[in-house]
Amino acid sequence: MKITDIIEEKNLKLTSARKELLEILNKAKKPISFEDIKHKIGMDKATFYRNISKFEDNSIVNSFESNDKKRYYEVQSSPHSHFICNTCNTIECLENVSPAKLVGYTVIDVIYKGICKSCNETNL
Amino acid sequence: MKITDIIEEKNLKLTSARKELLEILNKAKKPISFEDIKHKIGMDKATFYRNISKFEDNSIVNSFESNDKKRYYEVQSSPHSHFICNTCNTIECLENVSPAKLVGYTVIDVIYKGICKSCNETNL
DNA sequence: TATCTAAATGCAACTAAGTTGCATTAAAGT
DNA sequence: ACTTTAATGCAACTTAGTTGCATTTAGATA
Incomplete structure (x- = not known):
């Protein structure tokens, strides 16, 4: 569009x-x-x-x-989640992760925080 | 402690x-x-x-x-997720929601955004 | 217990995000 | 083209968060 x-x-x-x-x-x-x-x-x-x-x-x-x-x-295109890396602060869009369902709630967006793939690999 | x-x-x-x-x-x-x-x-x-x-x-x-x-x-006590309501801005701690696993990533915290239980009920 | 030292604090000045009031300008309908 | 309402630019403002520096304090040592 x-x-x-x-x-x-x-x-x-x-x-x-x-x-x-x-x-x-x-x-x-x-x-x-x-x-x-x-x-x-x-x-x-x-x-x-x-x-x-x-x-x-x-x-x-x-x-x-x-x-x-x-x-x-x-x-706001296709709904997707985000991953924020606590180490390198990079924001990634997670296109293929379906948001968890919570009974009674309407989940619109999910933000995951932690350590991203590349930072995990660097620290092996 | x-x-x-x-x-x-x-x-x-x-x-x-x-x-x-x-x-x-x-x-x-x-x-x-x-x-x-x-x-x-x-x-x-x-x-x-x-x-x-x-x-x-x-x-x-x-x-x-x-x-x-x-x-x-x-x-930081027991690890738990949070729900932020887009309508009333209330923050809830979700004690019983186990964070989704993402292959390759280390997930430390998950923030759900959307509409909370009580706002959902109000709009029935 | 008195002394010492690095770390913690208060203060003031600063940066930058975000907001608001107001006068001016521009979009879109007639 | 005219009119109306919303959008814009500008300036002033608020507030979160940061930084440098002089002073104070926790806690280790003698």
Whole structure:
């Protein structure tokens, strides 16, 4: 689906800032932080946060905090879990892990923390 | 195990700030943020963060970020997962959920996000 | 028990994320 | 083209978290 369609589908105004932001998030293919993006965007940071917030309200983007105390944003495509490595702080998307079911709860996202594959191998 | 024993076991200096901090965290029985604690502690915030950091290095405390963009700290007792509700922002400790195994990874902590039991019931 | 030393603390200054109010601008319907 | 409402830029602000430095304290040793 095209970026402009995603925005219009939710009845949001199609502004240049929103196109720019969603395009960068979409290209990234992994969660990125404000720091990652701030030099690439033309808009003010207030606009950045207001649009991120709008996108989150409309389930276009979701976010979570990593170990480095920064918030990471990504386009909500196919639902998937994330693995955050406590050693190297890398964030990986886990496409093939089906989230555990918890009776009574609705599980939307699962974040695993621990030691990633490559850090495990390094320490053999 | 007593609080003073926990600190001494890791060969950390037993200071009054550390005793105070660990006592509050231990009594809380659930993860708490700096904001939750700042009016209860006598120490400076620099001391708070330095001690939290020491405790984390020594696996006495672990922390994670919630939906409200604040970091939550808790004493590492029995390993357990957490559920963060996207609706009411409540953090629950899940004592009886065994973390999923991921081949090649070492899973230390799992954070589930979604809609908690009571919010689910409210929306029936 | 007095002395010593490294580590811990308080304080102040700082950085950076995120928020808010307000005046201006631009999207989209008529 | 006109109008209205929402989006934007800017500046000021709040708050979490960090850092350097002078002072204090835990705890080891004599």
